[in-house]
Amino acid sequence: MPGVRVRFAPSPSGSLHVGGARTALFNWLFARGQGGRFILRIEDTDRERSSPEMVEDILGALQWLGLDWDEGPFLQSERLDRYRQVADQLLSANKAYRCSCSTAELAAKRQAASASGKPWKYDGTCCGLSSDRSAERHARGLPGVVRFKGPRDGEVAFEDRIFGRIVHQAKQIEDFVLVRSDGMPTYHLGVVLDDLDMKISHVIRGADHISNTPKQILLYRALEQPVPVFAHLPLILGPDRTRLSKRHGATAVNTYRDQGYLPSPFCNFLALLGWSPKSEVESLSTDELIHQFSLKGVNKSNAVFDLEKLSWFNSRYLRNAPAERLFPLIKVELDSEGLWNDEFDSSGRAWMMKVIDLLKQRVRMVSDFATQGRAFFTDDFAIEDKARRKFLKSEVLTVLMPELAARLESLTAFGLEETESALRTFAAEKEVKAGLLINAARALLTGKAVAPGIFEVMAALGQERTVARLSDTSWMEDEPRAGE
RNA sequence: GGCGCUAUGGUGUAAUUGGUUAACACGCUGCCCUCUCAAGGCAGAGAGUACGGGUUCGAUCCCCGUUAGCGCUACCA
Known part of the structure; x- marks a missing residue:
């Protein structure tokens, strides 16, 4: 349909909220799908409430979402x-x-x-x-x-x-x-x-x-x-079916961006609030959304914003995305957490990709890379309480772990097979279950109760760091700290 | 209060514009896998379509009423 011209016309009296984003998205999808034009207009005639900062905020949020406009932004105050x-x-x-x-x-x-x-x-x-x-x-x-x-x-x-x-x-x-x-x-x-x-x-x-x-x-x-x-x-409501507000949690798009949600799954999720594709497949790329979107697929009843489902879309996207694409986002995240090291982008780049591929498997938001993956990027990490309670409570570990470290140190090759057979052989000799050592190693190596497969962790950490962490006995004295 | 709109499992939505054991996804439960947690696989619980009347051989689907929710009711958008 040539001649299709649609617009998104927010009022800069607050930042872009999810409802506005959904409206913008539908307009944009319609324009792109119909070969039309998407126009951005700022309705700032309320001088009391409008502010230039909010205009910037809104433009930034739209850009982040990937909703590019063909004309504008036009300001009503200039007309x-x-x-x-x-x-x-x-x-x-x-x-x-x-x-x-x-x-x-x-x-x-x-x-x-x-x-x-x-x-x-x-x-x-x-x-x-x-x-x-x-x-x-x-x-x-x-x-x-x-x-x-x-x-x-x-x-x-x-x-x-x-x-x-x-x-x-x-x-x-x-x-x-x-x-x-x-x-x-x-x-x-x-x-x-x-x-x-x-x-x-x-x-x-x-x-x-x-x-x-x-x-x-x-x-x-x-x-x-x-x-x-x-x-x-139709409108987007909070879980109690009243109008979505701060009371229900984050309403500003930028908050989601800052928390580590990504534009593509975010749009995918938003698109499903009030609209449904013809097919039963809900997981769609932005291109697919453009091709499948139609006003006929929009229903009339208000929808509840479901954070769980958003998270599912986000984690699914993260899991399937190539490490290369995630890298820049993770860089920003690590940087803001003080974990960034320039080597990650030079000599360590290939290693970085491996770590990302490992970590992305069980992450929900970009920020999880810095929290769950901290021990990969720095030696300065604590063993969380939960990991300690779950995996380090057995007495025998105090003598076994340093021995295991020595065994691993003697390895001439440090691949998945080598480390695994070394550990399992060692466990058999000591007549303990391999799982006991594996989980203890998980706690010592990552500080977490949840982590990727232990041999992959070892491979990613490398022989030197693995051995160092396993032979370090300071954890035996440390009292579990509250709040970890 | 007035006016308008809406009503399918906990949530998002389907259902050849009257004929289905009411489908899919998220979430939930159990099992498998297994070194944790995810992922994956398998199995399952959960709605008789807000309620009450019609119309019809037959209503999720059409009509009326009730109820509930939402929206508007500004020199806000």
Whole structure:
């Protein structure tokens, strides 16, 4: 479908949250799949809440996700003249009027209405004012807003691509504000004009905008312009089925990035919130998402954000990714943990790849490389309590481990076969189970109760470090430290 | 309160737009593998489709009501 133009239009009043990311993703997938254009627009007309820092934050999050835009970012704050021009046009066409009701007055009326259980909607006090009179008041500098003058009867309906036909009665739509008293346009004026000017063909946004759509359609009518296709996305909720908020844990995309989640599995997971592919295969690359995405696959009911499933996607991606691709990410991680060594990228690069392949098998997030894999990157690591309790409690180990170390030291080759047969032979001689020695070695070599296969660990560590760690007897005196 | 929308296992979603033992994935349980933990393999528990009425030979699917949840109800988006 050529001519497809979609947009993502966040408000920079906070960082990009998962709901916004999902909306951006669906727009992007749609654009890419249809050969259309993806436009980025920043809706910063609320001067109180918007900040340039948040714009940067949002752009950064989109880039991280890999959602590149074809046009923009356009800032609404740079299009103020345009909004005013159209507001004036509406004013002179008698399709809008100036209103000088104060916020306090309105609040009082609203209050009174709700106290008596009556529905409230702007009562049109200023609508009746003659244009001369309101122009005069405006000229006198009386603060006020511009309101849209809506129809009193008839219905406003549209065919939502996801929700189907939505109908509202015109009489229940109030004369909403188009221009604030500070001269800034409101959301409704802004979106409609921008979507028009930017020739947006499909408005794909959160379902929280369904109720706003009729107002906007009224505006399109007043401007005598055709309306775009609307497609509203079901919302993302927290585990308790209320709107997702900080209360439920992380909501900012950047937090997930910082915790070690990766863009590809993150998008894969997000795509499945409200959308499902035709096939039963859920694990999809970004390219596959692009090819399979369609608005028809989007459902109407709200979805709960399930961290467990996200983690599964992430660990699965990590496990299957080539070490080369993971390397730069791990480098950043090790660097921030003070574990980076330039040799890892030069003489030790091949070794590094081997270690990554070993570690990636049982990792959920990138940050796990630094925690679970610490002992591979530095000799400065502690034996965690759990490993000590599980694997080092047998008395015989105090004499066996140094002996095992000596045995391994005498090996002339240090491959998987050599170390394994040496250890098993030794265990047989001493009449202990190989597992006892293996697990003790795990604790001593990695400091962890969970690690890759022990002979692979030895091979990765090398003979020298392996022997050194196994013969070091300081662990025998150490008291288990709390909190490890 | 008013208006709108939604409702399939714990979670995300399927189900030739009325005919299935209601499917898949995450999670969960057990077993196998085994040096730990994952991964993998195998087996399993878990929904009769929110509830109540219709329409129909037959409803997850169509209609009505109820309930619940969500959204809008701002000079926020």
